[in-house]
Amino acid sequence: MSILYIVLALVVLQRIAELVYSARNTRRLLARGGVEMAAYQYPFFVLLHGAWLASMALYIPPATPPNWSLLALYVLVQPLRIWSIASLGPYWTTRIITVPGEPLVRRGPYRFFRHPNYIVVCTEIGVLPLAFGAVEIALVFSILNAALLSWRIRVEERALLARRSVD
Numbered sequence: 001m002s003i004l005y006i007v008l009a010l011v012v013l014q015r016i017a018e019l020v021y022s023a024r025n026t027r028r029l030l031a032r033g034g035v036e037m038a039a040y041q042y043p044f045f046v047l048l049h050g051a052w053l054a055s056m057a058l059y060i061p062p063a064t065p066p067n068w069s070l071l072a073l074y075v076l077v078q079p080l081r082i083w084s085i086a087s088l089g090p091y092w093t094t095r096i097i098t099v100p101g102e103p104l105v106r107r108g109p110y111r112f113f114r115h116p117n118y119i120v121v122c123t124e125i126g127v128l129p130l131a132f133g134a135v136e137i138a139l140v141f142s143i144l145n146a147a148l149l150s151w152r153i154r155v156e157e158r159a160l161l162a163r164r165s166v167d
Contacts, residue, residue, distance in 0.1 A: 002062040004132055007071070008053060011128070015049065018085070022094040029090070029097045037096040038155040044148055045094070052125060052141045060132045070131035077123045083108050084117040096152070098159045115156070118149055 030036070085092045087108025091099075109116035125145045129137035 002064075003066050004056070004060055004062055004064055007066070007128070007131075008057055012053060015053075019094065021085070022092065025090055026093045026095055026097060029093065029099055032099055034097045034099040035159075037098065037159040038152070039095065041148070041152055041155065042095055045152075048141065048144055048148060052129075052137070055137050055141070056129055056132065056134060059137065060129070060134050064132045067131050067133070070127050074124060074127045074131060077120045077127075080109060080116060081120040084110075084120065096156050096159055098163060100162065102163060104160060104163050115153060118153070121145065122149070 026034075026036075087110055088105050091102075091105060104110075113119065122142070122145060126138045126142045129135075129141070
């Protein structure tokens, strides 16, 4: 099996594990009175990430040797992803869900950045295709991701505004 397919399989497994964790947290947050904001955005993110992975599997020749430095950069941002998810704990989801009256999480990377996981995602979407020489995939999906994230962050900031005043 090629390095490309091994890497993509690991990324897919990571994403599946995150979706399972997110779904569990989503159910619990909604049961506690959480409110989902802009649910209509969610399918666009699922489509973007699925198409990103599929495009690499379909358009990058399997025998393409990786740029090990860029692959290492991809791996090096994973601790920030894990730290972000762990810091939010039961509040982490792939959706925008807010529980009215709950204080905002201000530990971990959230002490320094409002959206640290998005830094990771932006890095991943650009760097992983570049690690296999797919400049076009990196460029197209980075632009699409930036557009979606700018939309999502505006919604998240509005959703969290009331909770910021609780702190």
